Amino acid sequence: MIVSALATAVGINLGLTVLLISAFSLLRRRPPFISVYSPRRPYAPLESWIAAAWRLSEDDIRAAAGLDGVVFVRIIVFSIRVSAVAAVLGVGVLLPVNFMGDQLSLIDFADLSNKSVDLFSISNVKDKSNKLWLHFSAVYIITGVACYLLYHDYKYIAGKRLEYFMTSKPLPQHFTVLVRAIPRTDGVSVSDAVDKFFKQYHSSTYLSGNVVHQTGKLRRLVNDTEIIWRKLKNLKYVPYQSPTEDPPKKFLGLFGRSNVLGKYQKKLENLEENVRMEQSEATRRQEISAAFVSFKTRYAAANAIYIRQSDNPTEWQTEHAPDPHDVYWPNFSTTFMERWISKFVVFVASVLLIIVFLIVVAFIQGLTYMEQLEAWLPFLRNILEIAIVSQLVTGYLPSVILQFVSSYVPKLMKKFSTMQGFGSVSGIERSACNKMLRFTIWTVFFSNILTGTALRQLEIFLDPKEIPSKLAILV
Numbered sequence: 239m240i241v242s243a244l245a246t247a248v249g250i251n252l253g254l255t256v257l258l259i260s261a262f263s264l265l266r267r268r269p270p271f272i273s274v275y276s277p278r279r280p281y282a283p284l285e286s287w288i289a290a291a292w293r294l295s296e297d298d299i300r301a302a303a304g305l306d307g308v309v310f311v312r313i314i315v316f317s318i319r320v321s322a323v324a325a326v327l328g329v330g331v332l333l334p335v336n337f338m339g340d341q342l343s344l345i346d347f348a349d350l351s352n353k354s355v356d357l358f359s360i361s362n363v364k365d366k367s368n369k370l371w372l373h374f375s376a377v378y379i380i381t382g383v384a385c386y387l388l389y390h391d392y393k394y395i396a397g398k399r400l401e402y403f404m405t406s407k408p409l410p411q412h413f414t415v416l417v418r419a420i421p422r423t424d425g426v427s428v429s430d431a432v433d434k435f436f437k438q439y440h441s442s443t444y445l446s447g448n449v450v451h452q453t454g455k456l457r458r459l460v461n462d463t464e465i466i467w468r469k470l471k472n473l474k475y476v477p478y479q480s481p482t483e484d485p486p487k488k489f490l491g492l493f494g495r496s497n498v499l500g501k502y503q504k505k506l507e508n509l510e511e512n513v514r515m516e517q518s519e520a521t522r523r524q525e526i527s528a529a530f531v532s533f534k535t536r537y538a539a540a541n542a543i544y545i546r547q548s549d550n551p552t553e554w555q556t557e558h559a560p561d562p563h564d565v566y567w568p569n570f571s572t573t574f575m576e577r578w579i580s581k582f583v584v585f586v587a588s589v590l591l592i593i594v595f596l597i598v599v600a601f602i603q604g605l606t607y608m609e610q611l612e613a614w615l616p617f618l619r620n621i622l623e624i625a626i627v628s629q630l631v632t633g634y635l636p637s638v639i640l641q642f643v644s645s646y647v648p649k650l651m652k653k654f655s656t657m658q659g660f661g662s663v664s665g666i667e668r669s670a671c672n673k674m675l676r677f678t679i680w681t682v683f684f685s686n687i688l689t690g691t692a693l694r695q696l697e698i699f700l701d702p703k704e705i706p707s708k709l710a711i712l713v
Contacts, residue, residue: 246630247637305402309395316391323383327376332360335372339363413445413532414559415542416661419574420527421553428525435554436531439547443538447531450570451523456516457567463509470502528570528661530559560662569659577659584654588673591650592680598643599681602636648674 299307339362363369420428432447533539547554552574560566572580648670655669 305398308398312391312395316387319387320380320384324380327379331372332376335369336360336362339369410532411559411561412536413539415531415533415539415556416528416559417531417554417556418528418661419553419555420529422527428527428529432529432531440533440538440542443533443535445532445534447529449529450526452526452571453523453567456513459509459513459516463506463513466502466506466509470499470506526571527573557661560664564662564664566661566663566666569661572659580657580659584658587654588677592677595681599640602639647677651677
């Protein structure tokens with residue numbers, strides 16, 4: 239990529255950022271967005287909402303979003319601090335050193351815009367040059383600062399987390415354990431098996447057990463009720479129409495506004511009635527090999543979680559009970575073997591996804607080289623020779639395509655995590671985040687080194703024995 243193409247991409251991104259922020263600030267208080275952002279005044283002027291967001295104290299964030307919100311903000315602040323240190327060292331020290339090197343070619347300031355950005359990288363520093371110590375020193379400094387800030391923030395968050403648990407009131411889920419893979423016996427119900435097992439091995443601390451039943455229809459009704467309730471909530475700022483008023487007229491009886499609020503309220507009432515009827519019949523449904531077991535103390539519940547309950551590791555598996563709003567019911571009917579096979583399949587699928595994405599990245603990065611693009615599309619050579627077109631294609635188009643393709647990855651990772659049989663929504667999201675972290679590390683690392691023409695990228699993998707040395711050279 240040449241310098242002018244990079245500058246074009248940066249300029250377009252900055253322009254789009256300013257445009258989108260301005261559009262959001264102007265339209266957030268006007269219909270139809272008024273029902274989304276719930277403003278107090280429908281036609282308020284442009285406000286400095288960004289500055290107001292930065293002025294919030296940690297206590298305000300905790301009151302509004304809880305401890306998770308505070309931790310999220312601390313992560314952002316940590317990233318900004320590390321990035322600031324890296325930017326100072328990179329721009330103030332390393333970039334001038336790289337730019338003044340002469341490993342690639344002599345610098346022609348008159349034609350700087352047509353030079354490759356490799357002039358600003360370590361590639362432009364001569365081999366065995368003493369200036370390379372500046373790069374090693376910068377790496378150690380940034381690593382040291384990151385480790386110190388990470389230790390400081392981790393200690394701070396751990397103290398806040400301990401304070402939160404010490405000051406919060408005990409909740410039922412703190413005394414409850416989720417038991418899965420309960421063995422079935424002919425003539426004995428799952429409820430009786432749970433009661434007998436825990437009375438035998440936890441007689442002094444066992445309190446009660448609630449077995450999970452097949453409630454697929456009830457879950458669907460509850461999900462539909464939540465969807466209708468959210469729609470009603472979004473309509474709270476729509477002007478109210480009295481029942482005595484004439485309904486809105488429609489053109490030919492087909493077009494025009496209708497009483498949406500009344501329609502949703504009627505649907506919600508019908509769904510609530512169906513939910514109550516289904517709840518009354520839930521206990522008569524088929525039992526699942528999973529149960530919520532409650533103990534008299536937190537210590538007893540912790541013992542049940544961290545101590546194996548059976549000689550057979552595939553039976554009587556225990557884990558933390560999720561919060562009531564965090565339970566993911568569809569996975570409770572899965573067996574141990576189904577979850578184990580799903581984890582293996584998901585692992586293989588994740589590896590294949592990374593490999594496929596690396597191939598896509600390799601060819602997308604090839605777009606940054608005009609000679610490769612002209613070889614692929616010779617009939618566009620005249621158009622690509624136009625300066626602004628070449629800068630847009632080589633500087634901006636690859637990043638747009640890469641972002642578009644990457645936007646589908648989080649959904650796939652969440653789908654993979656759902657297949658693994660986690661019993662809570664937070665467990666699914668945590669697993670998806672871990673997959674995204676590994677995916678990002680691998681793809682970002684290799685996408686940075688797999689730059690160049692497609693033929694040059696392909697040569698890296700043609701000879702497996704030479705992969706380590708070639709990767710070292712590219713890095």
